[in-house]
Amino acid sequence: MENILLSAFDTAPFxxxxxxxxEPAFEEVIKQAKAEIQQIIxxxxxxTFENTIEAMSFSGMQLDRISNxxxxxxxxxxxxxxxxxxxxxxPKLSAFGNDISLNPDLFKRVKQVFDTIDKSTLTTEQITLLDKTYKGFVRNGxxxxxxxxxxxxxxxAQLSVLSLQFNENVLAETNAYQLHITNEEDLAGLPDGxxxxxKNLAEQQEKQGWIFTLDYPSYLPFVTYAKNRELRKEIAIANGKKGFQKNDYNNEEIVLKIVKLRNQRAQLLGYKNHAAFVLEERMAQNxxxxxxxxxxxxVKAKPAAQKEFEELTAYAKKLDGIDRLEKWDGSYYSEKLKQERFNLDDEALKPYxxxxxxxxxxxxxAEKLFGLHFTEVFTVDKYHADVQTFDVTNDNGEKIALLYTDFFPRKGKRNGAWMTSFKSQWIKNGVNERPHISIVCNFTPPTQSKPSLLTFNEVTTLFHEFGHALHGMLANTTYPSLSGTSVYxxxxxxxxxxxxNWVYQPETLALFAKHYQTGETIPQQYIDKIKESANFLEGMATLRQLSFGLLDMAWHSENPSEIKDLKSFENKQFETTKLYPDVAENVISTAFSHIFAGGYAAGxxxxxxxxxLDADxxxxxxxxGIFNKEIATKFKDYxxxxxxxxxPMTLYxxxxxxxxxxxxxxKRAGLI
Structure with a gap:
């Protein structure tokens, strides 16, 4: 029986x-890709550029398709x-990647091209591909x-183990804590759901009452709505000391080891520190x-943040006689003030x-800006009945892309929202291969009595992922590794x-925000409230983000061998961004998974x-004019x-x- 994945196909034959x-398909296409690399060697x-750099760029194409x-x-x-x-x-794909990046014979050819070629004979795209290929080898040693x-x-090897250990400790700390409530009065303020x-969680553990945990769907509503201040304090402190307790899950040593090894690795490769290594391949550069x-x-956000903090403090004093606003008070009084100020109910917006x-x-x-047209097609193979497929064409009727959409949650689908591709775009032998792009979300599904109605947050999510999709669909480059979203x-x-941004504009909302039963366009007062509430306490939110960014940079651009104590190091970094009083039992770094177990170190x-970038x-x-064709064309072309x-800065x-x-x-955030 023929393996369909090893035959020629255009759209995925789900x-x-x-x-x-x-498994056999991966075995075969990895073997093919290795043979293609061996042929280059x-x-x-x-x-030459053609027989080495370009040949590498177009190698392993079938492996990419099957992997996607x-x-x-x-x-x-x-x-x-x-x-x-x-x-x-x-692991097989990882080993294949290492076989290429650590192959001395292949690098010898790449280096010879890099050292000897006359760059004036290359296009900008070819120069970029050459630089990226050469740097890929060098940055891997x-x-x-x-x-x-x-x-x-x-x-x-050490770093991969330490990052896993860091994550496992954070997870263990998260799972180890429970707030078990048996007095119904302690639930005051919490939404029914x-x-x-x-209650369900308590029943699963065969306990009376109600159990709250440090998982965000449980923790965030508790600190946002629970009236009982002492219980908010208890759960907030527990959340802030993950990895910072004298037990088996302490992450202090692990953090110090990780930053020292990263620094050592960067210096081994010839960089001053880990931040310098990372940022060389970023728009920010250094x-x-x-x-x-x-x-x-x-400097710009701090005055607004301090003013908002004073307002919030005065509000808490007026409402409940709180003399000193603490970290476990922030979400609670912010939500109270927001409801009082805007009277904005998500449920009232959903019918529109x-x-x-x-x-x-x-x-x-997309049609008004970029001249794109979307036609649903029913002949393309799909992986689930929920999936819709659309042919995307331009004003001349030329095929631009195929778009898959997949919007509802189900078993077997991970949470969140993302854009991806089943086939990249590239140009070879004069043929412009067009991309197959997909957006996947988890929106409220339709019921027997109602269609799928979105919250405003879900509307912005759809437009966000659609923006990524446009980046993929409008790709027009020669080499697949530089195409679409393959950017810094x-x-x-x-x-x-x-x-x-278009979602907040009355002109845009008039196009689609119509009541699903009456057809009435969304009232202006709702639009005004949406726009107003978008900036609520934006100064404090900005300061919080900046504090994390500055802490990250401090860990990765200062000499880590001199850091002995996490708490004092953090306090020093937070001197310029601090609003709330310090909590002695808490630090951030021991559970800062973004930078110690994710991909955001120095990022x-x-x-x-x-x-x-997007605001500018x-x-x-x-x-x-938000539908200005000339500017839209420049955005598309550049x-x-x-x-x-x-x-990217050149393009911008x-x-x-x-x-x-x-x-x-x-200006958009209301900070100036």
């Missing part, structure tokens, strides 16, 4: 794939069999001698620029946000975050960086279609005519 096809001709199908399904429509296969396949390579492997979930960016925002209408609204915005980490959120600033870019639209073919300046200014973000 219904014809058997689960048993995956054994080529007796002088290494498999791992996308493992996120959106998984089962135990797929998960077992993933455990087997992932290709220039080191054998002893140094062994040291690098040892550091990497939260109380019901706590630690000095990031610190300057964060501190500049801090029928999913089909919102999706068509996003399509209409601190640039990839610009197309997604900018699309969220936490990028959340704010991308906000500056949308400000350009606002000044000239940002959306270019992928990673040039430095071509679009905007200048570097981004944080003023637009500060």
């Amino acid at each position: 219904s014809q794939i058997k689960t048993t096809d995956y 054994t080529n007796t001709d002088t290494p 199908i498999f791992f996308n399904l493992n996120s959106a429509e998984t089962n135990e069999e797929l998960q077992k296969i993933a455990q087997i396949v992932a 290709a220039l080191l001698n054998d002893n140094q390579k062994a040291e690098l492997r040892e550091i990497d 939260v109380i019901e979930a706590a 630690p000095e620029k990031v610190l300057s960016f964060l501190n500049d925002l801090l 946000f029928k999913l089909d209408n919102v999706l068509n609204g996003a399509f209409t915005v 980490w601190d640039f990839v959120e610009l197309p997604s975050q900018i699309m969220e 936490y600033y990028s959340y704010k960086w991308a906000e500056v 870019a949308f400000d350009y639209f606002e000044q000239n 940002i959306l279609s270019q992928g990673g073919t040039d430095h 300046k071509k679009f905007r005519g200048q570097e981004p200014s944080p003023n637009a973000l500060l």
